[in-house]
Amino acid sequence: xxxxxxxxxxxxxxxxxxxxxxxxxxxxxxxxxxxxxxxxxxxxxxxxxxxxxxxxxxxxxxxxxxxxxxxxxxxxxxxxxxxxxxxxxxxxxxxxxxxxxxxxxxxxxxxxxxxxxx
Amino acid sequence: xxxxxxxxxxxxxxxxxxxxxxxxxxxxxxxxxxxxxxxxxxxxxxxxxxxxxxxxxxxxxxxxxxxxxxxxxxxxxxxxxxxxxxxxxxxxxxxxxxxxxxxxxxxxxxxx
Numbered sequence: 001x002x003x004x005x006x007x008x009x010x011x012x013x014x015x016x017x018x019x020x021x022x023x024x025x026x027x028x029x030x031x032x033x034x035x036x037x038x039x040x041x042x043x044x045x046x047x048x049x050x051x052x053x054x055x056x057x058x059x060x061x062x063x064x065x066x067x068x069x070x071x072x073x074x075x076x077x078x079x080x081x082x083x084x085x086x087x088x089x090x091x092x093x094x095x096x097x098x099x100x101x102x103x104x105x106x107x108x109x110x111x112x113x114x115x116x117x118x
Numbered sequence: 119x120x121x122x123x124x125x126x127x128x129x130x131x132x133x134x135x136x137x138x139x140x141x142x143x144x145x146x147x148x149x150x151x152x153x154x155x156x157x158x159x160x161x162x163x164x165x166x167x168x169x170x171x172x173x174x175x176x177x178x179x180x181x182x183x184x185x186x187x188x189x190x191x192x193x194x195x196x197x198x199x200x201x202x203x204x205x206x207x208x209x210x211x212x213x214x215x216x217x218x219x220x221x222x223x224x225x226x227x228x229x230x
Binding site: 002088090111114 | 160217219220221223
């Protein structure tokens, strides 16, 4: 148990479906992340919400839409996905400092959602 | 963030020390070395990090060379549960850089 939970753990969806992945952290952190891990590929950062800013990887298609209503919850809304979007989607959180002294920046990861797009 | 190079795979006998190398020859002065591991079908787990001094915690030891161009993660007494992909990452920890850039890592297999 890392203090980061993700639901659902497994999801199968068609290309015309709309679904959402949910992440919740119980660690009091102020930054949350979405990563994608495709088979045989390194983890790829998709989105970061940190200190009330959103940072995104410009290569992420618009069919992925993140939402961060508060510092404890993070969603990834999915619509009109493609089969190549099938992957493990991982959420993480960390405690970031705005300026000054270094922070450990240790990221705590959830167990992931295994997504299959048919 | 600086690029890292790790062997694709390594084996280690159970109970022996596992020494995982990482090259980061382009590391800059404000970049730290982080190690994470990912057990199959789980999220990555933080292990240890350091700047230039050797570090030790309850999980592992991190040895960084004096020129900081390479490092070694040491699991002193490997168990079967240490079988995982180990990632070496270099990154700044202050300012706006918050990204962890994962490479392909080293698949460590601990053999009984």
